[in-house]
Amino acid sequence: MCGITNGEDAQAAIESGADALGFVFAKSPRQVTKELARDIIKKLPPFVSFVGVFVDERVESIREICNFCHIGTVQLHGNEPPSCLNHLEGYKIIKAFRVKEEGDLKQLGDYQPHAFLLDSYVKGVMGGTGVPFKWDIAAVAHKYGAIILSGGLTPDNVGDAIRTVKPYAVDVSSGVESSPGKKDKRLMERFIGNAKGRVGF
Numbered sequence: 447m448c449g450i451t452n453g454e455d456a457q458a459a460i461e462s463g464a465d466a467l468g469f470v471f472a473k474s475p476r477q478v479t480k481e482l483a484r485d486i487i488k489k490l491p492p493f494v495s496f497v498g499v500f501v502d503e504r505v506e507s508i509r510e511i512c513n514f515c516h517i518g519t520v521q522l523h524g525n526e527p528p529s530c531l532n533h534l535e536g537y538k539i540i541k542a543f544r545v546k547e548e549g550d551l552k553q554l555g556d557y558q559p560h561a562f563l564l565d566s567y568v569k570g571v572m573g574g575t576g577v578p579f580k581w582d583i584a585a586v587a588h589k590y591g592a593i594i595l596s597g598g599l600t601p602d603n604v605g606d607a608i609r610t611v612k613p614y615a616v617d618v619s620s621g622v623e624s625s626p627g628k629k630d631k632r633l634m635e636r637f638i639g640n641a642k643g644r645v646g647f
Contacts, residue, residue: 447459447464447466447467447468447618447619447622447629447634448467448468448470448476448497448499448596448617448618448619449468449470449474449476449619449620449623449627449629450467450468450469450476450478450486450629451476451478451482451627451628452486452628453485453486453489455628455629456486456487456490457489457490458629458631458634459629459634460490460491460494461631462631462634462635462637462638463635463638463639463642464494464634464638465494465495465615466494466495466496466497466519466615467490467494467495467496467497468497468498468499468521468617468619469483469486469487469496469497469498469499469515469517470499471483471498471499471500471503471511472499472500472501472503472523472524473501475626475627476619476626476627480511480514480515483498483511483515483517484514484515484516487515487516487517488516495518495519496515496516496517496518496519497517497519497520497521497540498511498512498515498517498519498520498521499521499523500520500521500522500523500524501522501523501524502524502525502526503524505530505533505534508520508534509534512537518537518538519537519538519539519540519560520534520537520538520539520540521540521541521542521563522539522540522541522542522559523542523563523565526541528556528557528558531557531558531559538560538561539559539560539561540559540560540561540562540563540594541554541557541559541561541562541563542562542563542564542565542596543562543563543564543565544565544566545564545565545566545583545584545597547583548583548586550583551583551586551587551590554587554590554591555590558591559591560591560592561591561592561593561594561614561615562587562590562591562592562593562594563593563594563595563596563617564583564584564587564593564594564595564596564597565596565597566596566597566598581595581606581607581610581611582610584610584611584613585610585611585612588612592614592615593611593613593614594613594614594615594616594617595607595608595611595613595615595616595617596616596617596618596619598621599616599617599618599621599637600618600621600622600633600637601621601622601633601636601637601639601640602640604616604618604621604637604640604641605640605641605643608641616641618637621633621637622634622637
């Protein structure tokens with residue numbers, strides 16, 4: 447569950463079965479301050495991963511924010527060069543790429559993160575668009591490493607997306623919101639239930 451902006455949504459996401467929560471520190475309708483993120487995280491139970499989402503941020507700032515908030519995973523969602531990953535030793539790294547066509551996958555070969563996140567390409571927007579892309583393209587990306595599928599996922603299509611791509615994980619933000627930055631618990635329950643193959647949601 448990405449784009450967490452308040453404690454109520456964070457708790458609801460965990461109760462719904464989320465394995466990881468994403469906090470956006472880049473300019474976005476879902477942007478949070480490091481102080482807010484820390485306050486939310488310190489009240490949450492164990493066994494949940496926390497991800498800091500950054501766009502072309504300085505390595506020093508990434509480290510400072512993550513250490514302040516006790517975040518162990520960094521998602522780089524901008525045009526960060528491969529060398530940037532070398533300076534973030536000690537963190538799990540997710541490198542995001544916006545995909546429009548299969549040729550866009552070639553750049554993945556230049557990076558060695560712990561996982562790749564594939565998102566939809568929308569001109570001028572770095573993420574959270576709610577627009578899907580062709581999943582068969584994402585299926586080809588497995589040769590580069592672990593794939594996290596994002597971009598336009600909803601409770602209604604996540605099952606088909608998983609069957610098509612067989613990703614390591616799925617990432618959702620706008621697809622489970624009642625408004626930008628505000629999650630809908632019922633949608634989160636349905637999304638996670640369908641993603642994990644559960645029934646009753």
